[in-house]
Amino acid sequence: MPRPLFIALITTLALSTQVTAAPIYKWVDSDNRVHYEDTRPPTGTVEVIKPRVIYLGEPSDKTAPADLQAGDEAATRIAERQRMCTQSKERLAEAQAADRMYTLDEKGRRTYMAKDEIATHIAKLQEAVDSWCKEE
Numbered sequence: 478m479p480r481p482l483f484i485a486l487i488t489t490l491a492l493s494t495q496v497t498a499a500p501i502y503k504w505v506d507s508d509n510r511v512h513y514e515d516t517r518p519p520t521g522t523v524e525v526i527k528p529r530v531i532y533l534g535e536p537s538d539k540t541a542p543a544d545l546q547a548g549d550e551a552a553t554r555i556a557e558r559q560r561m562c563t564q565s566k567e568r569l570a571e572a573q574a575a576d577r578m579y580t581l582d583e584k585g586r587r588t589y590m591a592k593d594e595i596a597t598h599i600a601k602l603q604e605a606v607d608s609w610c611k612e613e
Contacts, residue, residue, distance in 0.1 A: 562610040569602040
């Protein structure tokens with residue numbers, strides 16, 4: 478596999494994120510202990526928290542835009558680079574703003590990433606931004 482194609486494939490896989498979140502309920506029990514749950518407690522005062530969570534799944538855009546499917550090869554490469562630069566920056570911003578990240582296992586269950594895994598993922602996203610957004 479040619480190196481540029483391999484890099485593009487790895488970058489696309491690394492950048493394929495989709496922001497999702499479900500509410501978390503924060504409440505205090507009669508002993509003044511704070512609880513965080515994904516189901517609403519039956520009584521009491523509840524604060525609804527909507528965490529920023531990122532799912533690292535399939536890319537949402539699997540086809541090139543129509544303007545990239547035809548035309549001058551050099552212009553197409555420039556347009557693709559600009560598109561990937563913009564997409565890389567967006568994915569990096571989403572990851573940096575997320576409180577948690579997860580992937581889906583083979584049974585469709587969420588597997589949340591540890592802080593060091595998130596840091597590694599963000600570093601890879603930053604590398605992609607640096608790669609796609611550099612001037613040539």
